[in-house]
Amino acid sequence: MAEATTVDDVTVIVTESLSKRYPRVTALDRLSVDIAPGVTGLVGANGAGKSTLIKILLGLAPATEGTAHVLGLDVTTDGAAIRERVGYMPEHDCLPPDVSATEFVVHMARMSGLPPTAARERTADTLRHVGLYEERYRPIGGYSTGMKQRVKLAQALVHDPQLVFLDEPTNGLDPAGRDEMLGLIRRVHSDFGISVLVTSHLLGELERTCDHVVVIDGGTLLRSSSTDEFTQVTTSLAVEVTDTDAHPDGTEALRAALAAAGAAVTTRAAGSEGLAASGHLLYVEAAGEATYDLVRDTVAGLGLGLVRMEQRRHQIAEVFSDADAAQAAPATAGAPGAPYATQDGGAHDVA
Numbered sequence: 001m002a003e004a005t006t007v008d009d010v011t012v013i014v015t016e017s018l019s020k021r022y023p024r025v026t027a028l029d030r031l032s033v034d035i036a037p038g039v040t041g042l043v044g045a046n047g048a049g050k051s052t053l054i055k056i057l058l059g060l061a062p063a064t065e066g067t068a069h070v071l072g073l074d075v076t077t078d079g080a081a082i083r084e085r086v087g088y089m090p091e092h093d094c095l096p097p098d099v100s101a102t103e104f105v106v107h108m109a110r111m112s113g114l115p116p117t118a119a120r121e122r123t124a125d126t127l128r129h130v131g132l133y134e135e136r137y138r139p140i141g142g143y144s145t146g147m148k149q150r151v152k153l154a155q156a157l158v159h160d161p162q163l164v165f166l167d168e169p170t171n172g173l174d175p176a177g178r179d180e181m182l183g184l185i186r187r188v189h190s191d192f193g194i195s196v197l198v199t200s201h202l203l204g205e206l207e208r209t210c211d212h213v214v215v216i217d218g219g220t221l222l223r224s225s226s227t228d229e230f231t232q233v234t235t236s237l238a239v240e241v242t243d244t245d246a247h248p249d250g251t252e253a254l255r256a257a258l259a260a261a262g263a264a265v266t267t268r269a270a271g272s273e274g275l276a277a278s279g280h281l282l283y284v285e286a287a288g289e290a291t292y293d294l295v296r297d298t299v300a301g302l303g304l305g306l307v308r309m310e311q312r313r314h315q316i317a318e319v320f321s322d323a324d325a326a327q328a329a330p331a332t333a334g335a336p337g338a339p340y341a342t343q344d345g346g347a348h349d350v351a
């Protein structure tokens with residue numbers, strides 16, 4: 001049994017060899033993961049097992065084998081205590097059309113055990129936080145998809161949980177609506193200190209929102225690491241130089257000189273194959289401080305002007321087009337090598 005854990009401690013969710021088998025499908029397959037406080041993204045294609053994991057963590061569905069603890073509480077024996085401390089925003093539309101946001105959220109607050117006055121106060125605060133204060137007395141049936149998503153978020157927050165599970169909160173939203181929802185999710189943590197586990201099949205949006213990303217596929221763990229690690233694992237230096245009379249194509253001159261000196265240098269960022277090369281930018285694989293010195297000295301030796309030399313951060317989607325992801329991909333149920341959607345192509349932008 002894990003020790004009692006709070007959001008101030010190191011881990012909010014721990015699973016060990018957690019499996020869920022249905023007669024025809026293994027939804028989770030020996031999943032072991034530790035999730036710390038903050039905003040964590042749980043990413044995977046449709047059917048990867050995200051909703052199943054959330055249901056087990058809420059104590060709503062039994063695991064077939066393995067253990068899971070949420071805030072130090074055992075999901076098999078402490079489900080009610082977990083649900084007191086954890087908010088849940090389900091994936092699908094589940095809102096009654098004929099009641100107002102206020103009536104619905106007050107009801108959910110009362111269901112969570114808040115007394116009437118506190119329930120009304122918390123409801124007003126929470127609806128203000130999600131940007132629905134003006135509309136709070138209108139029946140939910142007349143709301144847009146974005147407003148409905150915000151009602152679902154409000155009901156997950158109203159009882160002041162330590163942790164919230166948000167299942168595909170950006171589903172059905174247009175890009176502007178997604179941005180607003182992602183901003184709200186970020187503020188749930190920054191303004192209230194509530195930890196967040198948010199699922200998505202869009203890597204790009206998790207990259208912008210989460211401190212940590214857990215990737216599952218076919219019920220197994222592909223990867224769990226901080227967003228920084230995701231975006232830095234395969235860094236290269238982006239170098240831009242001026243042309244000179246002696247070197248009318250300074251970029252090419254530098255590329256040739258660096259290649260002759262043994263540096264791995266290309267005009268395309270790794271992982272962006274298939275995209276247009278970025279004009280005057282060279283990408284040099286960084287092998288520590290020595291690479292910076294080599295670039296600086298080579299630029300100086302050629303008499304070129306150094307416009308910029310910066311560490312290029314790879315974006316998450318590119319990580320999955322790298323070789324290790326290609327190896328993991330055959331296990332996917334979806335298209336091999338491309339199990340994840342990117343958002344509006346934006347995740348492939350060159351940094």
Ligand SMILES: Nc1ncnc2c1ncn2[C@@H]1O[C@H](COP(=O)(O)OP(=O)(O)OP(=O)(O)O)[C@@H](O)[C@H]1O
Nearest residue numbers: 022025026027044045046047048049050051052053
């Ligand atoms: N009650 C059930 N009975 C049988 N199979 C199920 C059940 N619930 C889920 N599954 C299967 O388990 C797998 C994982 O489903 P899950 O809903 O957890 O995936 P997901 O990652 O949340 O995807 P989505 O975003 O599409 O809901 C899927 O193959 C699904 O068909």
